[in-house]
Amino acid sequence: QFPRQCVSPEVLRSGTCCPSPTGLANDECGLRSGRGRCMPVVADKRPHGPQYPHDGRDDRERWPLRFFNRTCQCNTKFSGYNCGRCRYGLSGVNCDQKITDMLGKPTFALPYWNFAIGGNECEICTDDMLGARSNFDVNSISSNSVFSQWRVICEDVEEYETLGTICNSTEGGPIRRNPGGNVAQPMLQKLPENEDIIDCLELKMFDTPPYYSTSAWSFRNTIEGYSTPKGKYDLKVRSLHNLAHLFLNGTGGQTHVSPNDPIFVLLHSFTDAIFDEWLRRHHPGTVFYPKQNAPIGHNWRFNMVPFWPPVTNGEMFASAQDRLGYSYEVQWPTRAYTVSEIITIVIVAVVLAVMVVVGSTACVIRVLVSREGLEPLLVEHLHRY
Numbered sequence: 001q002f003p004r005q006c007v008s009p010e011v012l013r014s015g016t017c018c019p020s021p022t023g024l025a026n027d028e029c030g031l032r033s034g035r036g037r038c039m040p041v042v043a044d045k046r047p048h049g050p051q052y053p054h055d056g057r058d059d060r061e062r063w064p065l066r067f068f069n070r071t072c073q074c075n076t077k078f079s080g081y082n083c084g085r086c087r088y089g090l091s092g093v094n095c096d097q098k099i100t101d102m103l104g105k106p107t108f109a110l111p112y113w114n115f116a117i118g119g120n121e122c123e124i125c126t127d128d129m130l131g132a133r134s135n136f137d138v139n140s141i142s143s144n145s146v147f148s149q150w151r152v153i154c155e156d157v158e159e160y161e162t163l164g165t166i167c168n169s170t171e172g173g174p175i176r177r178n179p180g181g182n183v184a185q186p187m188l189q190k191l192p193e194n195e196d197i198i199d200c201l202e203l204k205m206f207d208t209p210p211y212y213s214t215s216a217w218s219f220r221n222t223i224e225g226y227s228t229p230k231g232k233y234d235l236k237v238r239s240l241h242n243l244a245h246l247f248l249n250g251t252g253g254q255t256h257v258s259p260n261d262p263i264f265v266l267l268h269s270f271t272d273a274i275f276d277e278w279l280r281r282h283h284p285g286t287v288f289y290p291k292q293n294a295p296i297g298h299n300w301r302f303n304m305v306p307f308w309p310p311v312t313n314g315e316m317f318a319s320a321q322d323r324l325g326y327s328y329e330v331q332w333p334t335r336a337y338t339v340s341e342i343i344t345i346v347i348v349a350v351v352l353a354v355m356v357v358v359g360s361t362a363c364v365i366r367v368l369v370s371r372e373g374l375e376p377l378l379v380e381h382l383h384r385y
């Protein structure tokens, strides 16, 4: 997540990540043209909750101070790690031209993997997409795929945990993947179902105490995949996002290396799209971040990890529309109706149709009657009886 210019040993030692957008000296963060300036990072000092057991040893604490204490702060029209870009909705050399037709014409699209199709096939694991299974080794990617020789970096967890270094390892072995092939754990051999997404979107609460992988009835923990798709917590369950990872059964199923498999990006853009749909149904205002006692990075107004440049969760959830100016145009499947529901719908529709026909016939008779001059007689009749 850090800009490449900031990860050399010297820059890391300095604790300052303030590159220049022009490459000129004394122009860090575009200072010369008023784009931004290099400023101390503000990180919330309140303690995080006790759930995560690596207190004092986790790089995400008080993000991003373990790595950098000075970063670019951009003036209103500018954005990016070096203030070299325009804020969303503006364009031009000086970022002073409004892009007016943003909503009508989306300017970008994200590829995704719809993993909620059930079954034990990885539809996108073909050689013209993310790579088929090798004919010679079930855990490898076919040599006809561009990803067959894709190497894993940062494989060595120990290097990271014992030396406390940022991963700078040389390349490891090739990506491993055997989708749906974990015979020892049949529950991980099947992808999530479409119905699971429909169920998790019904959950109204964004999160619930203890704001962790043990939370029940929490949309966050359910989409993450630590509870049933309806939100019931169960230690043994793996669903949705987690199940898609574990289904891959290889590099993509191991937390510390999974981003090395290019499927990771597609799996996560689909997960994000489900979250986006949840936000649109339940409104961003309902996203609940506790004031304290959430795990690292999750308390209200903490910087989100590992976002760069630093952004607090309050800023992030101000509103997707305000910050980003776009919304998805996704047609989500609705729940399939049962036979008895269909019969009820048909009966209600027929009754309504009959009422409309009878009502309009009565109107026609009434008009005809009044035309014939019989209305006074009719009124008298009604009064009498």
Ligand SMILES: O=C(O)c1cc2cc(O)c(O)cc2[nH]1
Residues within 6 Å of the ligand: 238, 242, 243, 245, 246, 252, 253, 254, 255, 256, 258, 259
């Ligand atoms: O065991 C899990 O639930 C699990 C594995 C795994 C791998 C991964 O890369 C993730 O991002 C999540 C995850 N969960």
